[in-house]
Amino acid sequence: METLCLSRSKITKLHAICEEYKNDPGELINVLHAAQGALGYLPVEVQEVIASRLHIPVSKVYGVVTFYSFFTMTPNGKYPISVCLGTACYVRGAEKVLEELERQLEIKVGETTQDGLFSLDCIRCVGACGLAPVVSIGGKVYGRVTPEKVKKILSDYYFQEK
Amino acid sequence: MKTIKLVINRKELEVPAGTTILEAAKSIGIRIPTLCHMKLEDLHYENNPGSCRICVVEVEGRRNLAPACKTECAEGLVVKTYTPRVMNARRVIMELILSNHPFECLTCSKNGYCELQAIAHDLGVREVRYPGEQSVFPIDRGPSVVRNRNKCIMCRRCETMCNSIQTVGALTAVNRGFRAAVSTAFEKDMKGSTCSYCGQCVSICPVNALSGRSNQQEVLDALDNPDKITIAQTAPAVRVALGRDFGFEPGAPVTGKMVSALRSLGFDYVFDTDFAADLTIMEEGTELLQRLTRYLHGEKKEKIPLMTSCCPGWVSFVEQHYPELTGNLSTAKSPQQMFGAIAKSYFARMLGVEREKIVVVSIMPCLAKKYEAGRPEFSVNGNPDVDISIYTRELTRLIRYANINFEELPDSDFDRPLGESTGAAVIFGTTGGVIEAACRTAYELYTKKPLGPVDIEALRGMEGIRSATIDFDGLPVRIGIAHGLGNARKLIEEVKNGTSPYHAIEIMACPGGCIGGGGQPFHHGNMETLRRRASSLYRADKEKSIRKSHENPYIIRLYKDYLGEPCGPLSHQLLHTHYFDRKKTVGISDETNKED
Structure with a gap:
């Protein structure tokens, strides 16, 4: 017998979400949506619990999680970083900024730092093209970012955490 | 029962309503090549995603070619199964499938028994004009089944067998786009999945994406x-x-x-x-x-x-x-x-x-x-x-x-x-x-x-x-x-x-x-x-x-x-022997865990 573990409160929460959708396998996407909303992400254990509640193979759950880019199996960092790769930001060097962020944080797009502080993602246009290239961290938007500014921006957050 | 009259390759025939062009053609001995489609009546097995498109045919009055496996016969339909347009389309489709398939036929254990190989041969494909990126997946050598996803053509016959017929639920389509593949939950190897080793996926795989372990x-x-x-x-x-x-x-x-x-x-x-x-x-x-x-x-x-x-x-x-x-x-x-x-x-x-x-x-x-x-x-x-x-x-x-x-x-x-x-x-x-x-x-x-x-x-x-x-x-x-x-x-x-x-x-x-x-x-x-x-x-x-x-x-x-x-x-x-509990369950972790 192979056993994975999850805290009692999380299991209760997941059971409640499945119950809300009457444990209906046809509601899988809604259940996953709610579960990610409640827990932030969908690790293996969460998918196993949902599969067993909805009486479907966990492979099916995993298939859906990997099909939709909205679903994630890695937790977001405390400060989720989004780099805009929309046309305006892209032509003004957003890719260089992204590369610098990857180098500084030692993670790739879609990953989270070991200390759980930062996660890195790309987005398409935040509607602030006049400030291109744009990076948003948490709720805060940074405009006209250059690779040289990246270190300073991050150090403010590290400082806050001290 | 309502019947429908149609013409396939200048032959008139009458079929029950709901019959597909593929079935109708088969009933008068006209063969249309298929890859993803498979039907085993006695076992109630049917895989019909209509995804490979190798069975396309020409239907008079329609702008586009129609997949024979998915198109139901309609009154007065005039179907042609081997016009130059049809054959050209099939060849292009085959070349596109082959553009992401390893050319290892001579050393492949399915050589001579491969359905993809047979159809490519029948279509007279002599070159692949679409060089492009090829999938690179590691090969999973399980105790019974060997998976080589690089050879998979995504027909999903195995997925249907594993889920609808065997209800084992080990195989499923994961990811999307070019990275899409038939795999297991969390892309573990077969040994770490719920596979029961029945091997039915191997028995219906048209290629050698799933094969038996060789000893x-x-x-x-x-x-x-x-x-x-x-x-x-x-x-x-x-x-x-x-x-x-x-x-x-x-x-x-x-x-x-x-x-x-x-x-x-x-x-x-x-x-x-x-x-x-x-x-x-x-x-x-x-x-x-x-x-x-x-x-x-x-x-x-x-x-x-x-x-x-x-x-x-x-x-x-x-x-x-x-x-x-x-x-x-x-x-x-x-x-x-x-x-x-x-x-x-x-x-x-x-x-x-x-x-x-x-x-x-x-x-x-x-x-x-x-x-x-x-x-x-x-x-x-x-x-x-x-x-x-x-x-x-x-x-x-x-x-x-x-x-x-x-x-x-x-x-x-x-x-x-x-x-x-x-x-x-x-x-x-x-x-x-x-x-x-x-x-x-x-x-x-x-x-x-x-x-x-x-x-x-x-x-x-x-x-x-x-x-x-x-x-x-x-x-x-x-x-x-x-x-x-x-x-x-x-x-x-x-x-x-x-x-x-x-x-x-x-x-x-x-x-x-x-x-x-x-x-x-x-x-x-x-x-x-x-x-x-x-x-x-x-x-x-x-x-x-x-x-x-x-x-x-x-x-x-x-x-x-x-x-x-x-x-x-x-x-x-x-x-005599004894048995084990191999069920995967999610237990409750220590509440004092810092997570909460």
Whole structure:
């Protein structure tokens, strides 16, 4: 017998979400949506619990999680970083900024730092093209970012955490 | 019934409403190539995602080509299946599929049996004009099944088999776009998934994305080792399937030639798993009577129905999905394992050698048997009872490898003592056979009277779930039979809910039983092949002079000289086993965990 573990409160929460959708396998996407909303992400254990509640193979759950880019199996960092790769930001060097962020944080797009502080993602246009290239961290938007500014921006957050 | 008139390739025809162009064309002998589409009527298997598009045809008045497998016939439709436009489109589609398929045909074990290869050849594809990125997935070599996703064409036949028919749920489509693949949950290897090793995915894969694990080299090494005594044991379903690849009719029995071929390969002894099947009946039949007697005497804790345990795919399925019901499984080992245990004890003693000197090779219709042979409880001090298990197609390859002219081989008999068997053992290879064999023996042991007609027709057939009540001289014994794990699930759910009406249940993981095993020559969707294999086994049973396991003289002698009595102490040690809980569950972690 192979056993994975999850805290009692999380299991209760997941059971409640499945119950809300009457444990209906046809509601899988809604259940996953709610579960990610409640827990932030969908690790293996969460998918196993949902599969067993909805009486479907966990492979099916995993298939859906990997099909939709909205679903994630890695937790977001405390400060989720989004780099805009929309046309305006892209032509003004957003890719260089992204590369610098990857180098500084030692993670790739879609990953989270070991200390759980930062996660890195790309987005398409935040509607602030006049400030291109744009990076948003948490709720805060940074405009006209250059690779040289990246270190300073991050150090403010590290400082806050001290 | 409403019918529809249409024209295909200038031939007029009338078909029932709802018929697809593909089916309509087939009904008048017009072949349209298909890759993703597969239909096995008797098994209620249908894979029809309409994704490969190789079956496109031209329909007059339509701008675009139509996929024949997905397009229903309509009144007055005029269809053309091989215009230059159609052929050109098919060739382009094939080239696009091939642009992400490794060109390893010469070294691929599916060479000559590959459906993709055959269609590319028919279409006359001589070059691929679309070089592009190719998938790079690691190869997963499981205990029974090898997955090479680089060869996958995403037809999803395996996914349908694994989910809709077998209800195992190990395989599913994951990711999207170019990275999309058929894989397992969390993309673990097969060993870490819920795979029960039935191998049905392998039996219907059009390419070599799913194949059986190969152990041919180990066999060749053992045969070449002068210090080893090599013993072959052959399962009943192999002898009615092997001939196909050597030009015999599907289902033709080639038992004598198979024995000769194994001798030519160099085996010191060619024995029959059927001998062990008779032994299985002695043990399992006795166990059934013991359990039933205790149960009928009011011991309600006795686990009834007794479920057969010959099929390792089924055993693995129970351990993973219904571990709370392993107590209902017969503790009797499968014939393969009983044979190994007896060969390396009783027969080793007869020869006066240590068990380590003997190499037992089983030839099985099955991929799960490889996994079963490797289970640690089936070994003594690290020496397995069955050293190597190969499947029918591997035996074909070995025969070809050794340049044996199979067609011209004379017939010969199995060696003794472990090669003698009864008609009851032969029918183990088809659905319903095990329980029929068990009834023949249990009836006579229980009633002490000879059984009337030996053929118990009520237990035969190809229906997925069957039942019958056999009158044991006043005691009605209720029997359930299922083949295919999806059907098996229905019966075991009844057991779980306490609503099962049966005393004994026979389950075979593969549709049709062992004759439809994952290691058999490919049936390419032709159900007739399976039916012929089954009738061949029943004919072989009829032709045997002894048709009840307990009358096999070599079995009688084995008990007299060595084992004592069925289900006795030595039998229990050698011929019975135990099961494990392999279910994956999510437990509750320590609440003080900092996460919350």
